[in-house]
Amino acid sequence: MNLIYTLRLADDALILGHRISEWCGHGPILEQDIALTNTSLDHIGRARSLYQYAAAQFNALPAEAKAGTFASVMLNDFVSKGAAIDEDDLAYLRDGNEFYNLLLLEQPNNDWAYTVARSFYYDAFNVLFWTELERSADTTLAAIAGKSLKEATYHLRWSSEWVIRLGDGTEESHSRMQQAVNDLWMYTGELFMPNDAEVAAANAGGVDITKLEAKWTEKVAEIFAEATLAMPAATWMQKGGKKGIHSEHLGYILAEMQYLQRAYPGMEW
DSSP states (O other): OOHHHHHHHHHHHHHHHHHHHHTTTSSSSSSHHHHHHHHHHHHHHHHHHHHHHHHHHHHHHHHHTTTOOOOOOHHHHHHHOOOOOOOOHHHHHGGGOOOOHHHHHOOOOOOOHHHHHHHHHHHHHHHHHHHTTTTTTTTHHHHHHHHHHHHHHHHHHHHHHHHHHHTSOOOOHHHHHHHHHHHHHTTTTGGGGHHHHHHHHHTTSSGGGGGGHHHHHHHHHHHHHHTTOOOOOOOOOOOOOGGGGOOHHHHHHHHHHHHHHSSSSTOOO
């Protein structure tokens, strides 16, 4: 698979991992604080594996192909000197318009219901996606998919249980859960809108994400029915994240996450 495809998967994992990590020390109860912290580590661990692979893909390119791959001045400085890049460079030195994560994943936590809804929508997709990618002819991605599927299965169980618990709970919890699933619904369409890298991957025998939507909708409807939640009626969907067009929220995430590396280039512990 090509470099942008690998980066797209890595960016999803990094940005969601960062968002979920914001709950560390702030969870509603200790058990769930620890659960979400571990979930965050799962996503960030996957991001590391994918960025390592993306760096290897980039470093293997001929010099003429590397030039112009990134807009980042700092990354291009590495390229001009013939230096290899690594996972940290890809996470900390790219600019916002070179991140290809879903818009859904950069949305603020707001409250517990929003965090649960965001995770549930993405987890339901991830189980389907990693199941398919595990069959990939790309052995590196297939191996990452195998490990990720085990994690995603647990993540989906966790988020599904919380959707049901809040949706079929008190009047207050039901109202908050319904509001969260309604507000975030407009970001779910992008799950099934392939960018050029995903189209190329599907044409090469990889995952065709457009074929996952029916099973995803079925799973979401099943959980919402048990949670006594109504399926959102809105049909208009946000898009752009996969092509580097983001909401203002990504800028704040990157400003916090990339500050140290940009303020002190090359700094190591």
